[in-house]
Amino acid sequence: MAFYREHYAKNGKSMNKIYAGVEETIKELSKEHVLAVGTSKLEESARDIIKYFDLEKYFAFVGGAAMDGSRNTKAKVLKYVLENIGEYDSEETYMIGDRFYDIKGAKELNLKSIGVKWGYGEEKELIDAGADYIVNNTDELKELVKRIK
Numbered sequence: 001m002a003f004y005r006e007h008y009a010k011n012g013k014s015m016n017k018i019y020a021g022v023e024e025t026i027k028e029l030s031k032e033h034v035l036a037v038g039t040s041k042l043e044e045s046a047r048d049i050i051k052y053f054d055l056e057k058y059f060a061f062v063g064g065a066a067m068d069g070s071r072n073t074k075a076k077v078l079k080y081v082l083e084n085i086g087e088y089d090s091e092e093t094y095m096i097g098d099r100f101y102d103i104k105g106a107k108e109l110n111l112k113s114i115g116v117k118w119g120y121g122e123e124k125e126l127i128d129a130g131a132d133y134i135v136n137n138t139d140e141l142k143e144l145v146k147r148i149k
């Protein structure tokens with residue numbers, strides 16, 4: 001398991017909230033999996049938010065959009081994150097995301113994907129984008145990860 005996208009709202013780190021169960025899920029999954037963040041947010045902002053919530057120790061790498069406008073698609077961000085993680089097996093690497101572009105980005109890089117229903121996206125967009133799995137909540141996510149590992 002190599003990817004974990006961030007699940008925070010916008011507008012300043014102190015105004016962000018972590019969705020119920022996500023912090024505990026990150027902690028649990030990080031015990032047996034390599035977790036990383038691939039976000040369309042500016043990398044610097046994403047790192048600030050993750051640090052604010054004291055979660056940086058759970059992620060092998062946090063990658064986001066660059067200030068200079070490069071890495072302006074999810075696929076570009078994911079490629080960059082994978083390069084920074086090093087060796088990975090695409091059969092065992094999952095992108096977890098709430099929007100169609102997370103799923104499409106994963107596909108472009110031949111990664112599997114898990115769509116989550118607690119974020120900003122609708123189930124339909126995750127299905128239409130071709131998510132390999134869709135989960136309703138963090139308990140289902142943890143169960144799924146145990147099942148597919």
Ligand SMILES: O=C(O)COP(=O)(O)O
Nearest residue numbers: 005006038039040041099
């Ligand atoms: O904050 C955004 O605009 C999108 O962020 P995401 O790529 O982590 O979904």
